[in-house]
Amino acid sequence: MIAAQKPFEVTPKLDESGTPIGELLEISMGPHHPSTHGVFRMDVTLDGETVVKLKPVFGYLHRNHEKIGENISYLATMPYTDRLDYFCSMTNNWAYALTIEKLAGLAVPERAEYIRVIMAELTRLQNHTSLIGFFVQDMGALGTPMMYAFREREKILDLFEEISGARMMCNYMRFGGVRVDTSDAWLAQTKKVVGDYGKFLDEFEVFLNENEILLARTQGVAPLSKEQAINASITGPLLRAAGVNYDLRKVDKYGIYSRFEFKVPLGETGDLYDRYMVRVLEMRESIKILNQALAGIPAGPVMDPKAKLRGFRPKAGEVYGRIESPKGELGFYIISDGGPSPYRYRIRPPSYINLTTLEDMCLGRKVADVIVILGSVDIVLGEVDR
Amino acid sequence: MLGEQIIKGMAVTAKNFFGSYVSKDRLTTVQYPEERLTPKENTRQFPFLVFDGDDAEKGLRCVACQICEKECPPQCIYIVKSKDKKPDYKGQMQVFPVTFDIDISVCMSCSICVEVCPFESIKMNNEFELSTDDRFKGLLLTKKELAKPNSYYQQIHPQDAKDSDAVIAAEIVKAEAKAKAAAEAKAKADAEAKAKAATAAAAAPVGTPPANPPTPPPAAK
Numbered sequence: 001m002i003a004a005q006k007p008f009e010v011t012p013k014l015d016e017s018g019t020p021i022g023e024l025l026e027i028s029m030g031p032h033h034p035s036t037h038g039v040f041r042m043d044v045t046l047d048g049e050t051v052v053k054l055k056p057v058f059g060y061l062h063r064n065h066e067k068i069g070e071n072i073s074y075l076a077t078m079p080y081t082d083r084l085d086y087f088c089s090m091t092n093n094w095a096y097a098l099t100i101e102k103l104a105g106l107a108v109p110e111r112a113e114y115i116r117v118i119m120a121e122l123t124r125l126q127n128h129t130s131l132i133g134f135f136v137q138d139m140g141a142l143g144t145p146m147m148y149a150f151r152e153r154e155k156i157l158d159l160f161e162e163i164s165g166a167r168m169m170c171n172y173m174r175f176g177g178v179r180v181d182t183s184d185a186w187l188a189q190t191k192k193v194v195g196d197y198g199k200f201l202d203e204f205e206v207f208l209n210e211n212e213i214l215l216a217r218t219q220g221v222a223p224l225s226k227e228q229a230i231n232a233s234i235t236g237p238l239l240r241a242a243g244v245n246y247d248l249r250k251v252d253k254y255g256i257y258s259r260f261e262f263k264v265p266l267g268e269t270g271d272l273y274d275r276y277m278v279r280v281l282e283m284r285e286s287i288k289i290l291n292q293a294l295a296g297i298p299a300g301p302v303m304d305p306k307a308k309l310r311g312f313r314p315k316a317g318e319v320y321g322r323i324e325s326p327k328g329e330l331g332f333y334i335i336s337d338g339g340p341s342p343y344r345y346r347i348r349p350p351s352y353i354n355l356t357t358l359e360d361m362c363l364g365r366k367v368a369d370v371i372v373i374l375g376s377v378d379i380v381l382g383e384v385d386r
Numbered sequence: 387m388l389g390e391q392i393i394k395g396m397a398v399t400a401k402n403f404f405g406s407y408v409s410k411d412r413l414t415t416v417q418y419p420e421e422r423l424t425p426k427e428n429t430r431q432f433p434f435l436v437f438d439g440d441d442a443e444k445g446l447r448c449v450a451c452q453i454c455e456k457e458c459p460p461q462c463i464y465i466v467k468s469k470d471k472k473p474d475y476k477g478q479m480q481v482f483p484v485t486f487d488i489d490i491s492v493c494m495s496c497s498i499c500v501e502v503c504p505f506e507s508i509k510m511n512n513e514f515e516l517s518t519d520d521r522f523k524g525l526l527l528t529k530k531e532l533a534k535p536n537s538y539y540q541q542i543h544p545q546d547a548k549d550s551d552a553v554i555a556a557e558i559v560k561a562e563a564k565a566k567a568a569a570e571a572k573a574k575a576d577a578e579a580k581a582k583a584a585t586a587a588a589a590a591p592v593g594t595p596p597a598n599p600p601t602p603p604p605a606a607k
Contacts, residue, residue: 072459073456073457075457075498076459076498077459077461079494079496079498080459080494082496112518148402151412154414158426161426161428162426162427162428163428165426165428165429165430165510166429166430166495167499169494169496171498179501180428194413203398206394206395207394207395207398207399208395210391210394211395212388212391212392213390213392274556310453310502311500373477
């Protein structure tokens with residue numbers, strides 16, 4: 001094992017009179033840079049190779065999602081939520097459906113609840129797998145780990161396509177249930193994929209977990225303290241890597257998560273290695289939940305008979321619904337005036353709020369670390385810019 | 387030892403590399419376009435309009451109710467209603483779309499139009515190789531290009547088509563039963579009215595007009 005690196009100095013080197021030695025260099029990283037995970041820009045001021053100032057700039061992918069949502073029907077917003085975090089369309093759908101169900105007082109049938117849990121955990125698996133692929137690629141391991149990750153992700157996407165008709169833009173959940181029922185063949189295929197996933201993770205962990213280069217690049221880099229994380233209202237794997245036991249699946253127990261037995265993996269220091277490990281362990285827990293859900297799924301309808309597809313008008317009111325998406329707390333805030341479309345529609349995207357500490361984490365690091373730190377935050381620009 | 391774990395990782399890479407020659411699980415790529423996967427049953431790309439029989443004009447199921455136009459999230463459907471009517475599959479006189487355009491450069495393949503359609507008339511196609519060098523006309527599908535026979539739908543989505551055919555068969559049976567009941571009711575009402583008129587005429591030859599016969603329900607066809 002390699003000892004953790006010492007943090008770098010934050011301030012530029014000064015001479016005796018207090019002026020910096022040499023010149024500061026201001027560069028613009030992105031927006032069209034493959035390492036920025038989309039169209040994200042960072043204005044970085046460098047002293048040599050050390051970051052002294054970092055300003056995140058976003059909005060390149062802004063497409064007026066919230067305003068569009070206020071002008072079209074409740075149902076028509078559902079496919080737009082797929083485009084928020086395009087890696088996890090199933091959890092986006094669930095968060096939105098959950099919010100509207102809370103507002104309209106719809107009950108979800110038992111079988112639909114199980115299907116939702118299965119979909120959400122499959123989403124978590126594929127999101128974390130591909131994230132680790134990207135994360136390792138950001139460190140310079142071009143290709144191989146990412147291709148292994150994508151190979152496995154594809155199996156889950158095939159399952160999604162089989163049931164919802166699309167690999168990524170699933171548009172699967174509806175208010176009061178899910179769109180189509182699962183077949184027995186689909187459940188059997190899912191059982192097989194989940195059963196094989198453990199084997200893949202074993203292999204992946206041997207491949208990466210103690211790789212010396214990965215340890216050197218991640219251990220002790222950009223630690224995020226508990227206080228810092230809570231103050232910046234960071235959620236998801238980033239918060240848990242800092243050692244705060246906060247998982248909405250345990251806190252809110254939305255859906256039927258109270259019925260499943262699983263642990264919440266926690267980190268200690270909140271450095272990059274903890275964030276990596278928390279995600280790997282979360283995948284293990286997801287497999288546990290999936291096995292329980294697949295074993296216990298009951299027969300029955302998948303839609304609330306009270307739910308209306310055409311001309312849906314929930315009663316006037318104000319509601320906030322949230323779930324634990326793979327990236328953190330995904331919340332939808334809706335004010336209804338009883339009309340066919342919401343009066344106010346607002347999203348709390350986890351990856352946008354997790355970005356707020358980017359400068360604190362990057363100060364004093366080298367340029368190459370900035371890329372890895374950004375990779376560890378797990379952002380998707382569709383969600384950040386909306 | 388420094389580098390021990392890297393060597394272990396390399397062993398995994400080697401396992402995957404050599405495994406790709408023997409194991410289907412480790413080599414999953416398909417050499418498109420020479421090799422193609424069969425599309426999945428539920429795959430959805432862009433919508434098309436279903437018609438029954440051979441004539442696309444006559445058999446088109448769409449009755450231009452404009453629900454899909456209203457519910458479409460990116461508003462890519464454009465419908466103009468007809469002034470005159472034509473019989474639909476149930477034999478009822480219905481308006482039909484004179485213009486039915488879908489701009490597939492705007493369409494987001496969400497299949498909401500399919501879900502909200504009460505007449506089983508708009509369905510999702512699974513054709514995806516639609517690239518064209520004409521960015522306006524090439525991507526604006528008109529009624530003529532959108533209309534596809536029911537046999538095509540049965541071919542691409544066998545299970546869904548079966549369900550949809552069952553729904554339509556049930557509708558037709560219901561409509562026929564209704565028409566039969568209406569015809570019987572009309573015949574009965576006519577007979578009653580006749581009898582009443584006859585008795586009234588016999589009882590009071592002068593004055594008193596016959597009581598109004600109950601208005602017959604509108605007969606189908």
